[in-house]
Each structure stands twice: as C-alpha cells, then as structure tokens.
Amino acid sequence: MLARPGNRSCANPAIGGNHYGPAMVYMSAVSDATTADGSSSGFKVAQDLHAGTMASWGTEILNANCGKPTFSVPQTLAGGNYLVRAEAIALHAASGTGGAQIYMSCYQSKWIWCDV
Ligand SMILES: [Cu+2]
Structure with missing residues (x-):
C-alpha cells in the first residue's frame, strides 16, 4: 500500500x-x-484471510493485484456518503513484543444508486 505520487510500480510488492x-x-x-x-x-x-498457503494471505493477494484491494459494494447498501478503509495487518512480529502492524488507507466515497 505504498502509493506516494510517482513511485508506485506494480513491479514491486505493495x-x-x-x-x-x-x-x-x-x-x-x-x-x-x-x-x-x-x-x-x-x-x-471484504476480507482475504489465509487459506493455508503463503500466497493465500491477504497481503500476498494485494501484492498480486498491484496493491489494489477489490471488493463489491453490498447491493443492499443505501445511497449516501461513505468512508472506505482498506487495511492490511502484518503478523510477522505479532508473537513478539512488537505486536501486529496495521497498514491502512482511507477514501471518501459518495454512492448514488439508480434504479434501472
Ligand atoms: Cu514490519
């Protein structure tokens, strides 16, 4: 989730x-x-947890998708203003004194539903 202007490349892990x-x-x-x-x-x-392989960790799925999480907005969601927060929790130091590391990004969104 490294997205500084101009330095984000899909060749590098997010x-x-x-x-x-x-x-x-x-x-x-x-x-x-x-x-x-x-x-x-x-x-x-949305969540990508772990399905038994290293590649199935949510962070690895993020890396495979160039750091872009994908999710579906619930169809029952009322129109309006929402904040969207994408979050990854790194567990490499979770068993030590450092604890889990939380990396998050936030977005403001406005959803307007149309019946067609
Ligand atoms: Cu770390």
Missing part, C-alpha cells in the same frame, strides 16, 4: 518484507464524506 497477514475493506456511513473524520464505526465488506 507490502513486502514478509509482512504476511490478512487484508480487509471496511465501509462506514457518514453524513458528509468530504468532512468526516473517520471516527464513525464501520462494517466489513
């Missing part, structure tokens, strides 16, 4: 260095996404 762990995406409803401070509680809309 989260490397044995930072294996799950990756999740959360959404939270807010009254105005342009001014929300992220303090509202959210709900999980």
